[in-house]
Amino acid sequence: MEINALRMKKKLEDYDFSKACPIRNVLDRFGDKWSILVILLLGEHKGPMRFNELAQTIGDISQKMLTVTLRTLEADGMVHRKHYPEIPPRVEYELTELGKGLLPHINGLTQWALKNYDAITKSRKKFIARKQFA
Amino acid sequence: MEINALRMKKKLEDYDFSKACPIRNVLDRFGDKWSILVILLLGEHKGPMRFNELAQTIGDISQKMLTVTLRTLEADGMVHRKHYPEIPPRVEYELTELGKGLLPHINGLTQWALKNYDAITKSRKKFIARKQFA
């Protein structure tokens, strides 16, 4: 476990922050399965949310992936993590100003997604149908 | 190869179009490494672009991934593929109306990414620095 922590650390240190193009570098963060959804939920919710509250709202996310996602968002400065050293422990998450600034853009995307969902679904089905002949 | 085609076909047919939430279903498409970039390039470019034109503009995409990305975007109805059966062959791609509608939202995201790139980079470095003590 000591070894693994060191490996993780090394991996982060090796990361070349200067090399990648800014757009790709930032947008790649939304490539993962959950980041956008978490930001969206934290954005809708009044006040901070607890770990399990997030987990239950999302429903089908594993504990591991929620932890990973929140850590990454925290590292990027999008989410603030407040840890209360009580027993049992309590941890609350909320968007930072940076995170809130992203919200309208994500909402724009999701609105578009909702509006065009049918068109996309139909297009996918048609595409498959055409492939049946090939 | 016959087998592989059948497997591919089966995979698509098995896909449950009704189950997933519309937002997740659509946004998952942007999870891959290249889709957003391709849409962005097709959006900026005047008129259609050829396969190799796209490949060279992106630079570090493999032939395989460009093909896969374009096929997926075509299936979703975001990109139109025009094939000229000449020798040598020529294939042109351009955004459909659906794809064009997405453009402003993606641009919003990338503008935000550019504007906040420094802040995010700094946050990441700070986060790593804090972890050194742990």
Add this chain to the structure above:
DNA sequence: CCGCATCCAAACGGATACTG
């Protein structure tokens, strides 16, 4: 309650060779 460590399967994506 929250989260880390480990193991493992599946998906992603690159390199290469081949085709019309």
Add this chain to the structure above:
DNA sequence: CAGTATCCGTTTGGATGCGG
């Protein structure tokens, strides 16, 4: 030129068990 087929390493993410 614009692909397709195949092999293979890397990454992702789920399941489980443990720990403060």
